Amino acid sequence: MAWFAQWGAFLATALVVFVPGLVAAWAIGLRRLAAWAFAPVGSVAMISAVATVFGFARIPWNLPTAVIGIAAIALILVVCRLALRVRRNDLVVADPRWPVAAGLIVGAVLITVRVTTYIGDPSHISQTSDAVFHLGAVRAIIEHQAASSFGLAGLLDPAAIGGFYPGAWHEADSLITLIMGLFGGTLVTDIAVATNALALTIAAVVWPLGIAWLTQVATGRRWAAAAAGVMSAGLVIFPLELLQYGVLYPYFLAVAMVPASIAAVIALSRQTWSPVSALVGDQTRAGRITAVILAFGMGSVAIGNAQPSALLAFWLAVWLCAVGGTVLLWRMRHASRWWASAGVLVAVPLLVVAWVSMGGARSAVWDPKASGSHAALTIVSGGFVESPPAWWVSVLMFVGLIAVLRRTGARWLALGWFAFAFLAFVAYAVHNEFVRSLSVGPWYSDPYRLAALVPVMMIPLAAAGVTWIIDLCVALVSRRADPGSNAMGVGVGVAAVTVLALIGIAVVAAEPLVLRYQVNSHTPQTQSSYAVDDASWLHxxxxxxxxxxxxxxxxxxxxxxxxxxxxxxxxxxxxxxxxxxxxxxxxxxxxxxxxxxxxxxxxxxxxxxxxxxxxxxxxxxxxxxxxxxxxxxxxxxxxxxxxxxxxxxxxxxxxxxxxxxxxxxxxxxxxxxx
Known part of the structure; x- marks a missing residue:
């Protein structure tokens, strides 16, 4: 198979996407699933920081200089960890570890089948309007030896010189291409293969890892993380849809990093006490606070340099979780409740200013595409913008909504889903231009972009529903059996995740090639946008x-x-x-x-x-x-x-x-x- 023959491209992709970020994850105290899930966020943040500094300092962007720059940032992070005594993040999590790995493997395989079936050969290019710029930008970065987001647009468009264009995708893609170039090949082919290898890695590895870790952090259950790993392949709107539409490579990368960025801030914050302790010289607490700041900063840098509109989703989710955490602190009458309240209140005007600024910089170019009832149905069914519905995920999500609303500390997941679903609804069905511009202007009022955010909260909720069903079954059966038997819980968990895996396999096997429905023209695609024939855009x-x-x-x-x-x-x-x-x-x-x-x-x-x-x-x-x-x-x-x-x-x-x-x-x- 042609994809297996490109093992060198995938090795280069793994080096770029994971190796620098694993150092960053270690520096803030993450390990195991947390470290691997956060690694892409850390890598993209480090690469983007180096590219930006190089741009202002006029240092050429090539493989040796980029490696030196990334290594310098890694060294700084290592020194921070050692100097501030940042400890490992060890949150208590229930259930065995192996189901998480199994769930991630199933999800990765299902996504791989869908993505590779749609792309076809790894050397194919997406013949869509945005792909012209994205592939050309990677070539321009390599030829001009300049990758900064503050100069990227000007490399291809003289009218855009001096403007900002988020370049995280192109920076990472260029490094993969440069590594592949060490072993020969043509630049055109290397860019195409590197682009597809990066897209597949993000879809089948980065996304499942991030969504599984976010679910584990939110629920405290590894069975939920395993279920989330399987269900990461359950919705067409993400990751597949963004590889069909646009093609939106930068936004695709940004959304894939949102779950791990949220999880990192939450997980590290739970081990952090009041900022007063850091000010009076408690190095342990100073290290914990530093880890939270670094996690939030790296998430913001990575997502912001990939696609700034996704940054608003990250900040909104973190703020909603902070609100929930602050309420808990007040109920506990914890000493840090005043600091938490102040932080939540200060964040409101900052978030509003960022939201309005991004919306004002972009015109609401997309019109609503459906009635309110139709939009609501597609959102709750998981069949966003006319993609195939995923009722099996949707039903579990509603069960999960009941479960998290009954559980203190996880209700922010429900709030997050309502918030993201509301934004998607506005983009899809609301006609009032003021409302559209104010609320979804940062996303160009585009239903595809807004719908792609909903799975970030929908899948963890559905996974929470799975664990609630598992616990309910165990409780019912334990009345007639040994209530202390761990084997019972494991058995029910295995059965539940196996059923999910079988459903996912059946769905993908029934329709491995999913073509996009074009809501603008109200027509379905007739073939993949990566196809090469007389009907292709580029003959x-x-x-x-x-x-x-x-x-x-x-x-x-x-x-x-x-x-x-x-x-x-x-x-x-x-x-x-x-x-x-x-x-x-x-x-x-x-x-x-x-x-x-x-x-x-x-x-x-x-x-x-x-x-x-x-x-x-x-x-x-x-x-x-x-x-x-x-x-x-x-x-x-x-x-x-x-x-x-x-x-x-x-x-x-x-x-x-x-x-x-x-x-x-x-x-x-x-x-x-x-």
Whole structure:
């Protein structure tokens, strides 16, 4: 199988995603499941920090410098652990350990089947609008040796120089590609394989680990963690949907890190006392508080540099848990209740300001897609945005809601689910623009993005429902048997998790390939967005022409294109400066004129001036656009100026493959060019 042949890519991915973060996890006192679940968060935070520092310090981003930078941060974390005597985090957890591993394996296998079936070959690329930028950005990072989120967008779009674009995904992807490059191969293939290896690792390993640990922390039960591991594969909306839609690689990474980030803050906070003890010189408590601050900071850095909107979900969940913890402290009349209350109150305006700021920076671009009743049904059924419903998870979630509402210390899970489900409902069904902009503006009012957050709380609740059923069965049976028998609880637990695994296996076996329903056009996908055939957005002939651009045009040449017809893939596939190199068409006056009037370059001075302003030498003709393109949110932009050059003065055919053509601009307002 082609995926097994890419073991080197997965080894490189494991080195990047887990090794630095395991040091970070050890530094804050985490071990076993906690350490492995938090490791990706720590790794992404360290990589992002190094990339940002390198960007401001103008240090080149390459494999040796990145390794040195990450090692320096790791050393600082080790010193912090030793100097502050950070102790191991040892929360009391019931049940044996082995079911957790079994549940994680089942979940990982089920997710792997779904993801690899959809992608196909590991060298395939997602032929979706956002993928043009994401794959091109990885190439630009490697070629320009710059990875900072404060300069990433400008590498592909001159109009975005100096802007911020979250680059955590691209930074990690570039490191994996650089490691693979040590063993040969082409850059285009290495980027594609590295991207798919990273996506599969996050979907099948990072996500199940994080959701299982969050469940264990919230419920105190390993049986619940095992059930969460299995059910991590139960909802299509995450992780599969975000690999179909967009493709939203950065947000996909961010959401996958939210559960472990929440769990780290909660687990470490439970062993931390009042801040007063740190101020008076208690090193043990100082170490505990430092560990909480580091966990919160690393989670914020990692998620914020992956996709800032997911950061709001992380902060909201932590705040809800803090509210619940503060209520408990008041009931216990604990000495630290005043500090906790102050922290909760201070956090409110900060969270509101962050929420409003992110919402104000983005327009509410997506319209509601369903009625209120339909939206509510899809949310409670787990069939978000028309994905296949998961009633088996949904029913267990409602059982879990009853269980956590009856249990002190876990009610924040119910509040978290209600909060995330409400946001998804607003994006999907509420028409009031003010409400949409205020509440879900940071997510572009996009139902796909909001729906992907709900499993973060839905799966732990469903797992809590499983353990509640286990305990109920044990209680009923124990009336007729030895009440002290541990074997009974183990037997019921094994039976429950086995049933979940069998349901998951049956569901995946019945429908291994799940195609996305496109709510914008109200049509289902007809094939995977990774498919390569005549129906693909980027036709095989067009790809062949783009891949050899670097051997046809001179170094430094600029090639104009209509991005909606596939020409924007030119930079990723060849390294040639195509304009634009992302799906969105530029809005500058020169490009706007040329997409309509480029044919007149030989006779019209204004058109000639526009060509010179963009320093354009060539133009790709992949058709006029205006036809429905697979994988895109709408029809490709019609640009008559970038097609039909046969017999037109001022153009020379340089290369072609099928109907795909490359033309050189030979005349500009009556003057020869070149």
């Amino acid at each position: 095989p002939d067009e790809r062949a022409l783009l891949e050899r651009l670097g051997t046809v045009v001179p170094k430094g040449a600029v090639v104009l294109d209509n991005p909606g017809t596939g020409g924007a893939w030119g930079y990723y596939l060849s390294g040639v400066d195509v304009y634009p190199a992302k799906w969105q068409p530029p809005t500058d006056a020169d490009y706007v004129l040329l997409k309509k009037e480029l044919h007149k370059v030989a006779t019209d001075q204004a058109v000639c001036d526009a060509v010179r302003a963009l320093k354009a030498d060539y133009v790709l003709d992949f058709g006029p656009g205006g036809a429905e393109e697979p994988g895109l949110p709408g029809p490709a932009k019609k640009m008559p100026g970038f097609t039909g050059f046969e017999g037109v003065r001022g153009f020379q055919l340089i290369d072609h493959q099928g109907d795909a053509q490359l033309w050189r601009i030979t005349e500009c307002a009556g003057e020869p060019v070149g």
